[in-house]
Amino acid sequence: MSDPTAPPLPPSRPLRPEGLAGFEGRPAAVSGRARDPVNPPMIRHWCEAMGDRHPAYSGPDPVAPPTMLQAWIMGGLSGHGPRGGRADAYDRLLGLLDRAGYTAVVATDCEQEYLRPLRPGDELTFDAVIETVSPLKHTRLGAGHFVTTRTEIRTAGALVGTHRFRILKYAPRPKPGKAAPGPAADEPRPQRPRPVINRDNAGFWEGVAAGQLLIQRCAACAELRFPWLPGCGRCGSPEWTAVRASGAGRVFSYVVMHHPPFPAFDPPYAVGLVELAEGVRMISNLIGTEPGRVRIGMRAELEFLQVDAGLRLPVFRVLPDGADA
Template identity: 65%
Template sequence: MREGQGVRDELYERLRAYEGQAAAVAGSGKDLVNEVMIRHWCEAMGDANPAYTGPGAVAPPTMLQAWTMGGLSGHTDRGEAYDELFAMLDGAGYGSVVATDCEQEYLRPLRPGDRITFDAVIEEVSERKTTKLGTGYFITTRMDVRAQDEPAGTHRFRILKYRPAAAKKSPTAGEPERGRGSLRPRPVINRDNAGFWKGVAAHQLLIQRCAGCGTLRFPWLPGCNACGSAEWETAEASGEGTVFSYVVMHHPPFPAFSASEEAGPYAVALIELAEGVRMVSNVIGVPYDKVRVGMPVRLEFLRTDPELELPVFRGSEG
Protein backbone atom coordinates (compact mmCIF):
# COMPACT_ATOMS: atom_id res chain seq x y z
CA MET A 1 0.00 0.00 0.00
CA ARG A 2 1.36 3.45 -0.93
CA GLU A 3 2.25 5.66 2.02
CA GLY A 4 -0.75 7.59 3.26
CA GLN A 5 -3.28 5.70 1.10
CA GLY A 6 -6.17 4.55 3.26
CA VAL A 7 -4.17 5.26 6.43
CA ARG A 8 -5.31 7.87 8.92
CA ASP A 9 -2.59 10.48 9.41
CA GLU A 10 -3.07 11.59 13.01
CA LEU A 11 -0.12 14.01 12.83
CA TYR A 12 -1.68 15.76 9.84
CA GLU A 13 -4.93 16.20 11.75
CA ARG A 14 -3.02 17.87 14.57
CA LEU A 15 -1.06 20.05 12.15
CA ARG A 16 -4.23 21.24 10.40
CA ALA A 17 -5.39 22.79 13.67
CA TYR A 18 -2.76 25.49 13.11
CA GLU A 19 -4.29 26.65 9.83
CA GLY A 20 -5.56 30.19 10.27
CA GLN A 21 -3.41 30.90 13.32
CA ALA A 22 -1.06 33.87 13.41
CA ALA A 23 2.57 33.51 12.37
CA ALA A 24 3.29 37.21 13.04
CA VAL A 25 1.12 39.92 14.57
CA ALA A 26 1.55 43.65 13.97
CA GLY A 27 5.06 43.16 12.63
CA SER A 28 7.08 46.22 11.71
CA GLY A 29 9.86 46.59 9.15
CA LYS A 30 13.21 47.42 10.74
CA ASP A 31 13.87 50.17 8.20
CA LEU A 32 11.76 52.57 6.23
CA VAL A 33 11.74 51.97 2.49
CA ASN A 34 14.96 53.71 1.43
CA GLU A 35 17.06 54.54 -1.61
CA VAL A 36 20.20 52.76 -0.36
CA MET A 37 18.54 49.35 -0.11
CA ILE A 38 16.80 49.91 -3.45
CA ARG A 39 20.15 50.69 -5.07
CA HIS A 40 21.82 47.62 -3.56
CA TRP A 41 18.94 45.41 -4.72
CA CYS A 42 19.03 46.79 -8.27
CA GLU A 43 22.82 46.38 -8.49
CA ALA A 44 22.59 42.77 -7.28
CA MET A 45 19.78 41.99 -9.74
CA GLY A 46 21.27 43.92 -12.64
CA ASP A 47 18.04 45.94 -12.87
CA ALA A 48 18.65 49.33 -14.47
CA ASN A 49 14.99 50.39 -14.76
CA PRO A 50 14.93 54.20 -14.38
CA ALA A 51 11.73 53.95 -12.31
CA TYR A 52 13.91 52.90 -9.36
CA THR A 53 16.24 55.94 -9.34
CA GLY A 54 15.96 59.70 -9.03
CA PRO A 55 13.06 61.90 -7.92
CA GLY A 56 9.79 60.02 -7.67
CA ALA A 57 11.54 56.65 -7.56
CA VAL A 58 9.67 53.57 -6.36
CA ALA A 59 11.03 50.30 -5.00
CA PRO A 60 11.10 47.23 -7.28
CA PRO A 61 7.86 45.33 -6.55
CA THR A 62 9.77 42.09 -5.91
CA MET A 63 11.40 43.76 -2.87
CA LEU A 64 8.06 43.40 -1.07
CA GLN A 65 9.35 40.76 1.35
CA ALA A 66 12.74 42.43 1.81
CA TRP A 67 11.23 45.26 3.87
CA THR A 68 9.70 42.74 6.31
CA MET A 69 12.83 40.69 7.01
CA GLY A 70 14.18 40.61 10.54
CA GLY A 71 17.86 40.23 9.70
CA LEU A 72 20.23 38.30 11.95
CA SER A 73 18.54 39.51 15.12
CA GLY A 74 15.09 38.44 13.91
CA HIS A 75 11.67 39.76 14.88
CA THR A 76 10.12 39.66 18.35
CA ASP A 77 6.55 39.72 17.04
CA ARG A 78 6.37 36.18 15.62
CA GLY A 79 3.30 34.25 16.71
CA GLU A 80 3.72 31.30 19.06
CA ALA A 81 1.72 29.04 16.72
CA TYR A 82 4.50 29.01 14.12
CA ASP A 83 7.11 27.88 16.64
CA GLU A 84 4.72 25.27 18.05
CA LEU A 85 4.05 23.90 14.55
CA PHE A 86 7.77 23.57 13.84
CA ALA A 87 8.42 21.97 17.22
CA MET A 88 5.68 19.40 16.57
CA LEU A 89 7.19 18.48 13.20
CA ASP A 90 10.72 18.36 14.60
CA GLY A 91 9.56 16.09 17.40
CA ALA A 92 7.94 13.74 14.88
CA GLY A 93 11.20 13.42 12.93
CA TYR A 94 10.50 15.97 10.19
CA GLY A 95 13.50 18.08 11.10
CA SER A 96 14.75 19.16 7.68
CA VAL A 97 13.38 22.17 5.84
CA VAL A 98 13.63 23.57 2.33
CA ALA A 99 11.95 26.57 0.72
CA THR A 100 9.93 25.53 -2.33
CA ASP A 101 8.26 28.59 -3.86
CA CYS A 102 6.66 31.96 -3.22
CA GLU A 103 3.86 34.05 -4.74
CA GLN A 104 3.47 37.82 -4.52
CA GLU A 105 0.61 40.20 -5.28
CA TYR A 106 1.29 43.94 -5.51
CA LEU A 107 -1.38 46.46 -4.51
CA ARG A 108 0.52 49.74 -4.46
CA PRO A 109 4.08 50.99 -5.20
CA LEU A 110 6.47 51.33 -2.26
CA ARG A 111 8.32 54.65 -2.08
CA PRO A 112 11.28 55.86 -0.01
CA GLY A 113 10.02 56.91 3.41
CA ASP A 114 7.17 54.40 3.58
CA ARG A 115 6.79 52.65 6.95
CA ILE A 116 6.15 48.92 6.50
CA THR A 117 3.94 46.85 8.79
CA PHE A 118 2.61 43.33 8.32
CA ASP A 119 0.63 40.41 9.69
CA ALA A 120 1.22 36.78 8.78
CA VAL A 121 -0.94 33.68 9.07
CA ILE A 122 -0.36 29.95 8.64
CA GLU A 123 -2.60 29.57 5.61
CA GLU A 124 -2.31 25.88 4.78
CA VAL A 125 -0.66 22.64 5.83
CA SER A 126 -0.66 19.95 3.16
CA GLU A 127 -1.27 16.28 3.60
CA ARG A 128 1.88 14.17 3.92
CA LYS A 129 3.77 14.11 0.63
CA THR A 130 6.69 12.04 -0.61
CA THR A 131 9.31 13.84 -2.69
CA LYS A 132 12.82 13.04 -3.90
CA LEU A 133 14.15 14.79 -0.80
CA GLY A 134 12.01 12.75 1.54
CA THR A 135 8.54 12.63 3.12
CA GLY A 136 6.96 15.59 4.84
CA TYR A 137 4.42 18.40 4.87
CA PHE A 138 4.22 21.61 2.83
CA ILE A 139 3.45 24.68 4.96
CA THR A 140 2.17 27.88 3.32
CA THR A 141 2.38 31.19 5.16
CA ARG A 142 0.59 34.30 3.90
CA MET A 143 1.92 37.72 4.81
CA ASP A 144 -0.23 40.83 4.30
CA VAL A 145 2.02 43.87 3.92
CA ARG A 146 0.99 47.47 4.54
CA ALA A 147 2.73 50.77 3.73
CA GLN A 148 1.70 53.80 5.76
CA ASP A 149 -1.18 51.59 6.99
CA GLU A 150 -2.44 51.06 3.42
CA PRO A 151 -2.54 47.55 1.86
CA ALA A 152 0.65 47.22 -0.24
CA GLY A 153 0.80 43.55 -1.18
CA THR A 154 0.56 39.90 -0.24
CA HIS A 155 3.42 37.43 0.01
CA ARG A 156 2.86 33.68 0.18
CA PHE A 157 5.86 31.56 1.15
CA ARG A 158 5.86 27.77 1.01
CA ILE A 159 8.32 25.41 2.67
CA LEU A 160 8.63 21.64 3.01
CA LYS A 161 9.33 20.23 6.47
CA TYR A 162 10.51 16.70 5.77
CA ARG A 163 12.24 13.56 6.94
CA PRO A 164 15.16 12.96 4.53
CA ALA A 165 14.97 9.92 2.31
CA ALA A 166 17.35 7.13 3.22
CA ALA A 167 20.73 7.64 1.60
CA LYS A 168 21.73 5.14 -1.04
CA LYS A 169 24.45 2.74 0.00
CA SER A 170 27.90 3.96 -0.97
CA PRO A 171 30.15 1.54 -2.86
CA THR A 172 32.72 -0.27 -0.75
CA ALA A 173 36.44 0.30 -1.21
CA GLY A 174 37.55 -0.91 -4.61
CA GLU A 175 33.99 -1.30 -5.91
CA PRO A 176 33.29 0.71 -9.06
CA GLU A 177 30.77 3.56 -8.95
CA ARG A 178 27.43 2.64 -10.53
CA GLY A 179 24.23 4.46 -11.38
CA ARG A 180 23.53 8.17 -11.05
CA GLY A 181 25.52 8.61 -7.84
CA SER A 182 28.69 9.41 -9.78
CA LEU A 183 27.08 11.80 -12.29
CA ARG A 184 27.36 15.57 -12.23
CA PRO A 185 24.53 17.43 -10.46
CA ARG A 186 21.78 18.20 -12.93
CA PRO A 187 20.77 21.79 -13.77
CA VAL A 188 17.32 22.91 -12.66
CA ILE A 189 15.28 23.34 -15.84
CA ASN A 190 12.01 25.27 -15.65
CA ARG A 191 9.69 27.19 -17.96
CA ASP A 192 11.89 30.29 -17.77
CA ASN A 193 15.17 28.68 -18.87
CA ALA A 194 14.11 25.59 -20.86
CA GLY A 195 14.92 27.37 -24.14
CA PHE A 196 18.49 27.98 -23.01
CA TRP A 197 19.09 24.29 -22.30
CA LYS A 198 17.43 23.31 -25.57
CA GLY A 199 19.98 25.55 -27.28
CA VAL A 200 22.85 23.92 -25.38
CA ALA A 201 21.68 20.51 -26.61
CA ALA A 202 21.95 21.90 -30.15
CA HIS A 203 25.40 23.42 -29.42
CA GLN A 204 24.04 26.95 -29.38
CA LEU A 205 24.56 29.53 -26.64
CA LEU A 206 21.32 31.52 -26.74
CA ILE A 207 20.85 34.97 -25.22
CA GLN A 208 17.46 36.54 -24.65
CA ARG A 209 16.70 39.75 -26.54
CA CYS A 210 13.77 41.93 -25.47
CA ALA A 211 11.23 42.27 -28.26
CA GLY A 212 10.23 45.66 -26.88
CA CYS A 213 13.51 47.56 -26.54
CA GLY A 214 16.08 45.14 -27.97
CA THR A 215 18.10 44.85 -24.74
CA LEU A 216 20.08 41.61 -24.41
CA ARG A 217 19.88 39.79 -21.09
CA PHE A 218 21.51 36.81 -19.42
CA PRO A 219 20.75 34.71 -17.43
CA TRP A 220 17.30 34.07 -18.86
CA LEU A 221 14.47 35.94 -17.14
CA PRO A 222 10.70 36.09 -17.71
CA GLY A 223 10.76 39.87 -18.29
CA CYS A 224 13.02 42.72 -19.39
CA ASN A 225 14.88 44.66 -16.69
CA ALA A 226 15.11 47.71 -18.95
CA CYS A 227 11.51 48.21 -20.11
CA GLY A 228 9.48 45.52 -18.31
CA SER A 229 8.28 43.80 -21.48
CA ALA A 230 7.46 40.10 -21.20
CA GLU A 231 8.00 39.54 -24.94
CA TRP A 232 11.38 38.29 -26.11
CA GLU A 233 13.31 36.44 -28.80
CA THR A 234 16.74 34.80 -28.86
CA ALA A 235 20.11 35.70 -30.32
CA GLU A 236 22.92 33.18 -30.69
CA ALA A 237 26.20 34.22 -29.06
CA SER A 238 29.34 34.16 -31.18
CA GLY A 239 31.17 32.23 -28.47
CA GLU A 240 33.90 34.83 -28.06
CA GLY A 241 34.48 36.39 -24.67
CA THR A 242 36.91 37.45 -21.96
CA VAL A 243 37.33 36.65 -18.28
CA PHE A 244 35.69 39.48 -16.33
CA SER A 245 36.35 37.95 -12.90
CA TYR A 246 37.10 34.48 -11.50
CA VAL A 247 37.60 32.33 -8.41
CA VAL A 248 39.64 29.16 -7.93
CA MET A 249 37.63 26.29 -6.47
CA HIS A 250 39.23 23.86 -3.99
CA HIS A 251 37.10 21.01 -2.67
CA PRO A 252 37.54 17.41 -1.41
CA PRO A 253 37.51 14.60 -4.00
CA PHE A 254 34.04 14.00 -5.43
CA PRO A 255 33.26 11.16 -7.86
CA ALA A 256 31.31 13.36 -10.27
CA PHE A 257 34.40 15.52 -10.79
CA SER A 258 36.95 12.76 -11.16
CA ALA A 259 38.41 13.78 -14.54
CA SER A 260 41.91 15.15 -14.09
CA GLU A 261 41.01 18.66 -15.23
CA GLU A 262 37.87 18.76 -13.08
CA ALA A 263 39.28 17.21 -9.93
CA GLY A 264 40.41 20.64 -8.74
CA PRO A 265 41.60 23.12 -8.08
CA TYR A 266 39.90 24.69 -11.13
CA ALA A 267 38.78 28.13 -12.23
CA VAL A 268 35.17 29.28 -12.28
CA ALA A 269 34.84 32.58 -14.11
CA LEU A 270 32.38 35.33 -14.88
CA ILE A 271 32.70 35.47 -18.65
CA GLU A 272 31.89 38.69 -20.50
CA LEU A 273 30.59 37.64 -23.90
CA ALA A 274 31.33 39.70 -27.01
CA GLU A 275 27.65 40.63 -27.06
CA GLY A 276 28.01 42.44 -23.70
CA VAL A 277 26.24 40.07 -21.29
CA ARG A 278 27.98 37.93 -18.69
CA MET A 279 27.64 34.32 -17.59
CA VAL A 280 29.31 32.00 -15.08
CA SER A 281 31.17 28.98 -16.42
CA ASN A 282 34.37 26.96 -16.11
CA VAL A 283 37.61 27.96 -17.81
CA ILE A 284 39.38 24.95 -19.32
CA GLY A 285 42.52 24.42 -21.36
CA VAL A 286 44.86 26.39 -19.10
CA PRO A 287 46.14 25.73 -15.56
CA TYR A 288 43.93 27.30 -12.91
CA ASP A 289 46.79 29.52 -11.74
CA LYS A 290 47.23 30.96 -15.24
CA VAL A 291 43.69 32.30 -15.55
CA ARG A 292 43.68 36.10 -15.58
CA VAL A 293 41.13 38.92 -15.82
CA GLY A 294 40.91 39.95 -19.47
CA MET A 295 42.02 36.55 -20.79
CA PRO A 296 40.32 35.77 -24.11
CA VAL A 297 38.21 32.62 -24.10
CA ARG A 298 36.21 30.65 -26.64
CA LEU A 299 33.00 28.67 -26.14
CA GLU A 300 33.04 24.87 -26.17
CA PHE A 301 30.52 22.26 -25.12
CA LEU A 302 31.73 19.70 -22.60
CA ARG A 303 29.96 16.34 -22.37
CA THR A 304 30.21 15.20 -18.77
CA ASP A 305 28.14 12.02 -19.16
CA PRO A 306 25.74 10.50 -21.71
CA GLU A 307 22.89 12.74 -20.54
CA LEU A 308 24.56 16.07 -19.79
CA GLU A 309 26.47 18.61 -21.85
CA LEU A 310 27.57 21.99 -20.50
CA PRO A 311 28.87 25.23 -22.04
CA VAL A 312 32.45 25.95 -20.94
CA PHE A 313 35.15 28.32 -22.16
CA ARG A 314 38.64 27.42 -23.33
CA GLY A 315 41.32 29.91 -22.37
CA SER A 316 44.62 30.72 -24.01
CA GLU A 317 47.83 31.76 -22.29
CA GLY A 318 49.08 33.45 -25.47
Protein backbone atom coordinates in the same frame (compact mmCIF):
# COMPACT_ATOMS: atom_id res chain seq x y z
CA MET B 1 25.23 7.82 23.55
CA SER B 2 24.20 8.56 19.98
CA ASP B 3 26.72 9.79 17.45
CA PRO B 4 25.89 13.47 16.69
CA THR B 5 27.65 13.22 13.33
CA ALA B 6 25.50 10.32 12.11
CA PRO B 7 22.72 11.23 9.65
CA PRO B 8 19.23 11.26 11.18
CA LEU B 9 17.03 8.27 10.57
CA PRO B 10 13.55 8.62 9.08
CA PRO B 11 10.84 9.25 11.68
CA SER B 12 9.68 6.09 13.43
CA ARG B 13 6.03 7.03 12.93
CA PRO B 14 4.33 9.72 10.87
CA LEU B 15 2.47 12.57 12.51
CA ARG B 16 -1.31 12.46 12.50
CA PRO B 17 -2.62 14.55 9.58
CA GLU B 18 -5.45 16.03 11.61
CA GLY B 19 -2.93 17.33 14.15
CA LEU B 20 -0.95 19.15 11.49
CA ALA B 21 -4.06 20.46 9.76
CA GLY B 22 -5.00 22.14 13.01
CA PHE B 23 -2.21 24.64 12.44
CA GLU B 24 -3.68 25.82 9.13
CA GLY B 25 -5.12 29.30 9.34
CA ARG B 26 -3.17 30.17 12.49
CA PRO B 27 -0.87 33.22 12.52
CA ALA B 28 2.83 32.90 11.73
CA ALA B 29 3.55 36.60 12.36
CA VAL B 30 1.37 39.37 13.80
CA SER B 31 1.96 43.11 13.36
CA GLY B 32 5.56 42.67 12.26
CA ARG B 33 7.48 45.79 11.28
CA ALA B 34 10.29 46.12 8.75
CA ARG B 35 13.56 47.12 10.39
CA ASP B 36 14.12 50.00 7.97
CA PRO B 37 11.98 52.13 5.67
CA VAL B 38 12.31 51.66 1.92
CA ASN B 39 15.51 53.53 1.06
CA PRO B 40 17.65 54.38 -2.02
CA PRO B 41 20.91 52.72 -0.81
CA MET B 42 19.26 49.33 -0.52
CA ILE B 43 17.60 49.80 -3.92
CA ARG B 44 20.99 50.65 -5.42
CA HIS B 45 22.70 47.62 -3.83
CA TRP B 46 19.94 45.32 -5.08
CA CYS B 47 20.10 46.67 -8.63
CA GLU B 48 23.89 46.39 -8.73
CA ALA B 49 23.74 42.77 -7.55
CA MET B 50 21.02 41.90 -10.07
CA GLY B 51 22.50 43.89 -12.94
CA ASP B 52 19.20 45.78 -13.28
CA ARG B 53 19.74 49.22 -14.84
CA HIS B 54 16.10 50.20 -15.27
CA PRO B 55 15.88 54.00 -14.90
CA ALA B 56 12.78 53.75 -12.68
CA TYR B 57 15.01 52.47 -9.87
CA SER B 58 17.38 55.46 -9.84
CA GLY B 59 17.20 59.22 -10.13
CA PRO B 60 15.49 61.77 -7.90
CA ASP B 61 12.21 59.88 -7.47
CA PRO B 62 12.99 56.14 -7.65
CA VAL B 63 10.70 53.22 -6.97
CA ALA B 64 11.86 49.91 -5.52
CA PRO B 65 12.08 46.86 -7.80
CA PRO B 66 8.94 44.79 -7.13
CA THR B 67 11.00 41.65 -6.47
CA MET B 68 12.51 43.35 -3.41
CA LEU B 69 9.17 42.86 -1.63
CA GLN B 70 10.43 40.17 0.74
CA ALA B 71 13.83 41.82 1.20
CA TRP B 72 12.31 44.79 3.03
CA ILE B 73 10.70 42.63 5.73
CA MET B 74 13.56 40.17 6.34
CA GLY B 75 15.22 40.37 9.73
CA GLY B 76 18.84 39.97 8.58
CA LEU B 77 21.55 38.04 10.42
CA SER B 78 20.54 39.45 13.79
CA GLY B 79 16.84 38.72 13.27
CA HIS B 80 13.85 40.95 13.79
CA GLY B 81 13.63 40.65 17.54
CA PRO B 82 10.29 41.88 18.92
CA ARG B 83 9.61 43.81 15.67
CA GLY B 84 9.20 40.56 13.73
CA GLY B 85 5.87 39.65 15.30
CA ARG B 86 6.75 35.93 15.23
CA ALA B 87 3.70 33.97 16.41
CA ASP B 88 3.83 31.07 18.84
CA ALA B 89 1.85 28.74 16.54
CA TYR B 90 4.55 28.75 13.87
CA ASP B 91 7.31 27.94 16.36
CA ARG B 92 5.18 25.14 17.85
CA LEU B 93 4.60 23.67 14.38
CA LEU B 94 8.31 23.66 13.53
CA GLY B 95 9.14 22.22 16.95
CA LEU B 96 6.60 19.44 16.48
CA LEU B 97 8.15 18.53 13.12
CA ASP B 98 11.67 18.65 14.60
CA ARG B 99 10.75 16.30 17.45
CA ALA B 100 9.18 13.88 14.97
CA GLY B 101 12.50 13.65 13.12
CA TYR B 102 11.85 16.12 10.30
CA THR B 103 14.89 18.18 11.27
CA ALA B 104 16.13 19.39 7.88
CA VAL B 105 14.59 22.27 5.94
CA VAL B 106 14.80 23.52 2.38
CA ALA B 107 12.94 26.36 0.68
CA THR B 108 11.04 25.03 -2.32
CA ASP B 109 9.25 27.95 -3.99
CA CYS B 110 7.61 31.33 -3.49
CA GLU B 111 4.91 33.40 -5.19
CA GLN B 112 4.57 37.18 -4.97
CA GLU B 113 1.83 39.63 -5.95
CA TYR B 114 2.56 43.36 -6.29
CA LEU B 115 -0.27 45.84 -5.86
CA ARG B 116 1.59 49.15 -6.01
CA PRO B 117 5.22 50.35 -6.24
CA LEU B 118 7.18 51.00 -3.05
CA ARG B 119 8.98 54.33 -2.71
CA PRO B 120 11.70 55.59 -0.37
CA GLY B 121 10.24 56.46 3.00
CA ASP B 122 7.53 53.80 2.96
CA GLU B 123 7.44 52.01 6.31
CA LEU B 124 6.20 48.45 6.00
CA THR B 125 4.22 46.24 8.34
CA PHE B 126 3.30 42.63 7.76
CA ASP B 127 1.13 39.77 9.00
CA ALA B 128 1.58 36.12 8.06
CA VAL B 129 -0.60 33.05 8.33
CA ILE B 130 0.14 29.32 8.11
CA GLU B 131 -1.77 28.61 4.94
CA THR B 132 -1.27 24.85 4.49
CA VAL B 133 0.61 21.91 6.02
CA SER B 134 0.78 18.98 3.62
CA PRO B 135 0.31 15.31 4.44
CA LEU B 136 3.50 13.25 4.53
CA LYS B 137 5.28 13.45 1.17
CA HIS B 138 8.13 11.26 -0.06
CA THR B 139 10.78 13.22 -1.99
CA ARG B 140 14.29 12.54 -3.23
CA LEU B 141 15.60 14.40 -0.19
CA GLY B 142 13.55 12.32 2.23
CA ALA B 143 10.07 12.10 3.70
CA GLY B 144 8.58 15.29 5.07
CA HIS B 145 5.86 17.92 5.14
CA PHE B 146 5.49 21.06 3.03
CA VAL B 147 4.62 24.14 5.10
CA THR B 148 3.23 27.17 3.25
CA THR B 149 2.92 30.63 4.78
CA ARG B 150 1.20 33.65 3.25
CA THR B 151 2.36 37.14 4.20
CA GLU B 152 0.48 40.39 3.58
CA ILE B 153 2.63 43.52 3.45
CA ARG B 154 1.22 47.00 4.05
CA THR B 155 2.30 50.60 4.31
CA ALA B 156 0.14 53.15 6.11
CA GLY B 157 -2.49 50.42 6.39
CA ALA B 158 -2.78 49.85 2.63
CA LEU B 159 -1.96 46.43 1.18
CA VAL B 160 1.03 46.71 -1.20
CA GLY B 161 1.87 43.05 -1.84
CA THR B 162 1.58 39.42 -0.78
CA HIS B 163 4.26 36.80 -0.43
CA ARG B 164 3.54 33.07 -0.33
CA PHE B 165 6.56 31.00 0.81
CA ARG B 166 6.85 27.21 0.96
CA ILE B 167 9.41 25.08 2.80
CA LEU B 168 9.92 21.34 3.12
CA LYS B 169 10.63 20.04 6.64
CA TYR B 170 12.05 16.57 6.04
CA ALA B 171 14.07 13.70 7.47
CA PRO B 172 17.27 13.45 5.39
CA ARG B 173 18.05 10.13 3.80
CA PRO B 174 21.10 8.47 5.42
CA LYS B 175 24.26 8.44 3.33
CA PRO B 176 25.71 5.12 2.12
CA GLY B 177 28.02 3.55 4.68
CA LYS B 178 26.66 5.56 7.60
CA ALA B 179 24.41 4.58 10.49
CA ALA B 180 21.67 3.21 8.27
CA PRO B 181 22.14 1.24 5.05
CA GLY B 182 22.27 3.34 1.91
CA PRO B 183 21.27 2.41 -1.63
CA ALA B 184 22.80 -0.66 -3.18
CA ALA B 185 26.08 -0.20 -5.03
CA ASP B 186 24.42 -1.01 -8.35
CA GLU B 187 21.50 1.40 -7.79
CA PRO B 188 21.44 4.05 -10.53
CA ARG B 189 22.60 7.52 -9.58
CA PRO B 190 19.68 9.92 -8.95
CA GLN B 191 19.01 12.35 -11.77
CA ARG B 192 19.63 16.04 -11.37
CA PRO B 193 16.47 18.15 -11.18
CA ARG B 194 14.96 18.97 -14.56
CA PRO B 195 14.67 22.67 -15.54
CA VAL B 196 11.19 24.12 -15.75
CA ILE B 197 10.62 24.87 -19.45
CA ASN B 198 7.74 27.13 -20.42
CA ARG B 199 6.71 29.37 -23.31
CA ASP B 200 8.93 32.19 -22.04
CA ASN B 201 12.21 30.25 -21.91
CA ALA B 202 11.73 27.38 -24.37
CA GLY B 203 13.95 29.13 -26.94
CA PHE B 204 16.84 29.24 -24.48
CA TRP B 205 16.71 25.49 -23.89
CA GLU B 206 16.39 24.83 -27.63
CA GLY B 207 19.62 26.77 -28.02
CA VAL B 208 21.32 24.71 -25.30
CA ALA B 209 20.29 21.51 -27.08
CA ALA B 210 21.95 22.90 -30.23
CA GLY B 211 25.14 23.91 -28.37
CA GLN B 212 24.35 27.65 -28.32
CA LEU B 213 23.97 30.07 -25.42
CA LEU B 214 21.20 32.44 -26.51
CA ILE B 215 20.32 35.74 -24.85
CA GLN B 216 17.46 38.04 -25.70
CA ARG B 217 17.74 41.44 -27.40
CA CYS B 218 14.81 43.85 -27.33
CA ALA B 219 13.60 44.61 -30.83
CA ALA B 220 12.59 48.14 -29.78
CA CYS B 221 15.52 49.46 -27.71
CA ALA B 222 18.21 46.77 -28.36
CA GLU B 223 18.65 46.09 -24.61
CA LEU B 224 20.17 42.66 -23.95
CA ARG B 225 18.62 40.64 -21.15
CA PHE B 226 19.05 37.39 -19.26
CA PRO B 227 17.34 35.33 -17.94
CA TRP B 228 14.70 35.12 -20.63
CA LEU B 229 11.61 37.22 -19.95
CA PRO B 230 8.38 37.87 -21.87
CA GLY B 231 9.05 41.62 -22.09
CA CYS B 232 11.82 44.20 -21.92
CA GLY B 233 12.54 45.53 -18.45
CA ARG B 234 13.82 48.78 -19.94
CA CYS B 235 11.11 49.85 -22.38
CA GLY B 236 8.40 47.22 -21.85
CA SER B 237 8.33 45.98 -25.44
CA PRO B 238 7.26 42.34 -25.89
CA GLU B 239 9.18 42.05 -29.17
CA TRP B 240 12.66 40.50 -29.14
CA THR B 241 15.23 38.53 -31.07
CA ALA B 242 17.77 35.96 -29.89
CA VAL B 243 21.53 36.62 -29.95
CA ARG B 244 24.20 33.95 -29.61
CA ALA B 245 26.61 34.78 -26.79
CA SER B 246 30.34 34.42 -27.31
CA GLY B 247 30.72 32.27 -24.19
CA ALA B 248 33.44 34.47 -22.67
CA GLY B 249 32.90 35.94 -19.24
CA ARG B 250 34.21 36.65 -15.76
CA VAL B 251 33.18 35.48 -12.30
CA PHE B 252 31.15 38.35 -10.86
CA SER B 253 30.25 36.50 -7.65
CA TYR B 254 30.17 32.91 -6.43
CA VAL B 255 29.31 30.59 -3.56
CA VAL B 256 30.76 27.19 -2.63
CA MET B 257 28.01 24.73 -1.69
CA HIS B 258 28.77 22.35 1.17
CA HIS B 259 25.37 21.76 2.74
CA PRO B 260 22.70 20.52 2.55
CA PRO B 261 23.62 17.54 0.37
CA PHE B 262 21.21 16.81 -2.47
CA PRO B 263 20.89 13.61 -4.50
CA ALA B 264 22.88 13.76 -7.77
CA PHE B 265 25.14 16.55 -6.43
CA ASP B 266 28.58 15.99 -4.90
CA PRO B 267 29.54 18.84 -2.56
CA PRO B 268 31.60 20.88 -2.35
CA TYR B 269 30.92 22.55 -5.70
CA ALA B 270 31.03 26.15 -6.90
CA VAL B 271 28.04 28.06 -8.26
CA GLY B 272 28.89 31.38 -9.89
CA LEU B 273 27.23 34.52 -11.16
CA VAL B 274 29.10 35.00 -14.44
CA GLU B 275 29.13 38.32 -16.25
CA LEU B 276 29.22 37.59 -19.97
CA ALA B 277 31.20 39.68 -22.44
CA GLU B 278 27.84 40.94 -23.73
CA GLY B 279 27.13 42.54 -20.32
CA VAL B 280 24.39 40.26 -18.95
CA ARG B 281 24.88 37.89 -16.03
CA MET B 282 23.84 34.28 -15.53
CA ILE B 283 24.11 31.70 -12.76
CA SER B 284 25.74 28.37 -13.48
CA ASN B 285 28.17 25.79 -12.14
CA LEU B 286 31.88 26.66 -12.20
CA ILE B 287 34.18 23.81 -13.18
CA GLY B 288 37.85 23.31 -14.03
CA THR B 289 39.35 24.13 -10.62
CA GLU B 290 38.85 23.26 -6.97
CA PRO B 291 35.86 25.15 -5.55
CA GLY B 292 38.02 26.79 -2.89
CA ARG B 293 40.29 28.32 -5.56
CA VAL B 294 37.54 30.25 -7.35
CA ARG B 295 37.88 34.01 -7.04
CA ILE B 296 35.87 37.03 -8.20
CA GLY B 297 37.22 38.40 -11.46
CA MET B 298 38.55 35.10 -12.80
CA ARG B 299 37.92 34.49 -16.48
CA ALA B 300 35.41 31.82 -17.44
CA GLU B 301 34.64 30.02 -20.68
CA LEU B 302 31.35 28.42 -21.66
CA GLU B 303 31.05 24.66 -22.01
CA PHE B 304 28.05 22.37 -22.41
CA LEU B 305 27.87 19.51 -19.93
CA GLN B 306 25.88 16.40 -20.83
CA VAL B 307 24.66 15.54 -17.34
CA ASP B 308 22.69 12.49 -18.43
CA ALA B 309 20.87 11.21 -21.50
CA GLY B 310 18.08 13.75 -21.10
CA LEU B 311 19.82 16.80 -19.68
CA ARG B 312 22.41 19.16 -21.15
CA LEU B 313 23.47 22.26 -19.22
CA PRO B 314 25.63 25.32 -19.89
CA VAL B 315 28.48 25.56 -17.37
CA PHE B 316 31.60 27.71 -17.14
CA ARG B 317 35.18 26.53 -16.95
CA VAL B 318 37.28 28.84 -14.78
CA LEU B 319 40.51 29.78 -16.55
CA PRO B 320 43.86 30.16 -14.77
CA ASP B 321 45.63 33.51 -14.84
CA GLY B 322 47.04 34.21 -18.27
CA ALA B 323 44.67 31.87 -20.10
CA ASP B 324 42.59 33.21 -22.94
CA ALA B 325 38.83 33.38 -22.46
